Amino acid sequence: MSVSSSQPAPSHREVSSPPAHETWGHRRLIGLWLALLAIPLLAVGLFAVLQPVQVLPRIGLAPGFLWSDLNGQTFSSELLRGKLVIYNFTSVTCTAPCLDGSATMQQLQDRIATLDTGGLPVTLVTVLLDGTESDPALLRAYAARWKADPERWQFVTAPADSLKQGVGGGFGLYYTATAAGEVTFAPLTVLVDGNGILRAQYKRTLPDLAFVERDLGLIAAEVRNSSGASGLVYEAAHLFACYASY
């Protein structure tokens, strides 16, 4: 439908124009507001891209366990609260081509003595997958080979069912044991923080010591900066998955 009009609509009208300096002032004000809005957005964007703070992911809760050391004394996960703990899993039957992580643990034992963890104690725990059903003398002889300082490095084991629950269900390591006592497993080293949270898993091969040391340092830095404004920055690093890569 067409509409006709005897009075054509004016295409232009005369209005008074604001002074040029007022228009310019308006634009500047809007520009200022936009800039103010853009700053936090830019900051968030830059944080997500540049990742100025790196953290280790909070993977999951480490399992609770009640195992024993090689002297038969109870060794509980409760004893490890407040400590950084590096676990590895092996067997006295582990010979080449089986990858035994105990050599790496021995090197770590020496290096953590000089490592700055901000006063956080570090404990190494080697879980012997052979279980308490194995000959205790064999287990003790294996541990003795590595010259472990009991203040820093513990060897623990448990009955087979308890091990299977804690190691398989808790740490996620599948392993098999033959009737002859031979244990087959894939190498796994795990880092757990003082709150019992699993923070790093070095799978399939022996871990690079430099990565383990870096990861201990990252946790120490996070603990050191866990309060106040810096605590918020570290939470933001978790939010934006600013995770250290390997």
Add this chain to the structure above:
Amino acid sequence: MRTRPIDMPTPPSRKKLLLGGLLLGGLLAGGWAAWPWLQPAPQHAVVLNTRQPIAEFKLDSTLGHPLSLSQLGEHYTLFYFGYTTCPDICPTTLADLSQAQKLLGEQAQKLQMVFVTVDPERDTVERLRDYLAYFGPGWIGLAGPPAVTANVASQFGVVYQKQPARGSATEYLIDHSSVIVLLDPQHRPLLLFPYGVSGEQIADDLAAAMR
């Protein structure tokens, strides 16, 4: 007065619309990203905020039927492990948690509190129901075979062990971890309250976490 002809107002150009849309989108994204920072952080609990949820399990419950973790629905869930003949720590902690629940007011509707017995040999579901009634109506009690209970407790980082108690009417006591773990609606561990945190402190942190 100086006058000049101007054009009639015209609809904003596509470029301006796009710019406005981008700005609005950026603001929304920034707001979404910044929202967790604006929340007061927990003051008394340890932040767990882990990626892996607790694995599914099923135990007998005081509701009169077996209950699985997934059947707890999309609530925040507070887990505490103890036993009914526990002389001191358990009743104190349960009383603190019940106080926290009352302090939360309407927010408590988002929360389900669960007590898992670490003494399944003595704590039947009926016994659990009688015991938990002392601490208010908001509790669900869970009990299961010893091996299953140990497996569930281990997932929460909880350990326990029988200790003979000579001369005690209860025959034995159980040493157990006394931590309280809050799961988010996806059953991921969110907060851990160590022993000794008061009901008011628990309520404050729960309120912040469930906002």
